[in-house]
Amino acid sequence: MSDTDDGAALVTGASSGIGAALALEAAADGYDLLLTARREQRLRDVASEARQEYGVATTVLPQDLAAPDGVARLHDRVAETDHRVDRLVDSAGFPTYGPVAETAPERLRDQVRVNATATAELAGRIAPEMADRGAGGIVLVGSAAGYYPAPRAATYAASKAFVNFFARGLAAELEPQVTVSVVCPTAVDTEFVERGGMADSGVDDGLTHDPVDIARTTWEQHRAGERVIFPDWKDAAVCQFPRLLPHETITSFGADAFDQGTFPFLSDD
Numbered sequence: 001m002s003d004t005d006d007g008a009a010l011v012t013g014a015s016s017g018i019g020a021a022l023a024l025e026a027a028a029d030g031y032d033l034l035l036t037a038r039r040e041q042r043l044r045d046v047a048s049e050a051r052q053e054y055g056v057a058t059t060v061l062p063q064d065l066a067a068p069d070g071v072a073r074l075h076d077r078v079a080e081t082d083h084r085v086d087r088l089v090d091s092a093g094f095p096t097y098g099p100v101a102e103t104a105p106e107r108l109r110d111q112v113r114v115n116a117t118a119t120a121e122l123a124g125r126i127a128p129e130m131a132d133r134g135a136g137g138i139v140l141v142g143s144a145a146g147y148y149p150a151p152r153a154a155t156y157a158a159s160k161a162f163v164n165f166f167a168r169g170l171a172a173e174l175e176p177q178v179t180v181s182v183v184c185p186t187a188v189d190t191e192f193v194e195r196g197g198m199a200d201s202g203v204d205d206g207l208t209h210d211p212v213d214i215a216r217t218t219w220e221q222h223r224a225g226e227r228v229i230f231p232d233w234k235d236a237a238v239c240q241f242p243r244l245l246p247h248e249t250i251t252s253f254g255a256d257a258f259d260q261g262t263f264p265f266l267s268d269d
């Protein structure tokens with residue numbers, strides 16, 4: 001706990017799934033928690049677990065990051081606390097499933113706002129504080145989906161491509177004083193599929209990762225200074241393979257991933 005005195009982890013998407021699990025990893029590492037998402041009671045549940053298990057201080061800051069001023073309001077409320085943000089963990093995000101032409105444009109807009117715009121704006125507001133201090137860390141939750149143009153998940157995949165690549169550029173700007181990591185998992189068993197209206201997709205069949213395992217691996221590798229984190233060898237293969245293939249092939253693999261929950265080159269069949 002030596003480097004976490006007075007330091008807090010600001011965690012978005014902390015009300016469930018990967019974000020909640022990452023918040024508990026940060027708490028186990030001694031960081032006080034600033035937890036944000038929209039569902040306040042779920043944030044309070046995570047905060048309570050962190051206090052009881054790890055004895056850290058917790059603050060719950062409910063905020064809709066799809067609101068145009070959502071990140072600015074969150075940053076103002078963080079500034080009103082006594083905490084210095086030593087770790088920024090950005091896990092807020094949601095999928096949409098279905099053709100762009102059949103999806104409400106407002107939902108696509110909000111998806112880009114939460115998954116991509118808020119990620120850039122929040123990093124842009126917190127990174128200067130870390131750069132000034134010459135210390136800190138940022139963890140972004142990207143996705144294997146960000147390596148594949150995906151019919152029926154076109155906006156989601158593109159938003160995750162933004163996160164995957166934004167993280168690398170930011171890392172190169174801020175290292176070595178500030179560590180920036182992006183984790184790129186394939187499917188993780190969270191509320192993501194159900195809440196994203198993906199029950200009819202094949203992703204449900206391919207849910208392999210446990211969010212607690214993803215969070216543990218991510219936190220360990222982030223603390224070790226890793227820029228890009230692939231939770232296991234299959235994730236690494238899925239994310240590296242597209243470099244070798246034409247775009248048409250990658251796009252058809254992206255369609256398979258969302259329709260059948262697998263990639264042809266990893267299928268057991």
Ligand SMILES: NC(=O)c1ccc[n+]([C@@H]2O[C@H](COP(=O)([O-])OP(=O)(O)OC[C@H]3O[C@@H](n4cnc5c(N)ncnc54)[C@H](OP(=O)(O)O)[C@@H]3O)[C@@H](O)[C@H]2O)c1
Nearest residue numbers: 013015016017018037038039065092093143187188190192
């Ligand atoms: N599950 C997967 O298969 C998978 C794979 C790769 C990457 N990811 C990424 O992992 C991240 C976390 O997803 P998850 O799997 O843990 O799913 P999840 O359990 O549904 O968590 C999503 C989190 O994002 C928050 N969120 C959604 N919309 C928001 C908004 N408008 N404003 C503020 N917060 C919002 C949710 O909180 P509230 O609803 O309470 O606001 C929730 O805490 C996402 O960025 C996702 O893209 C997931």
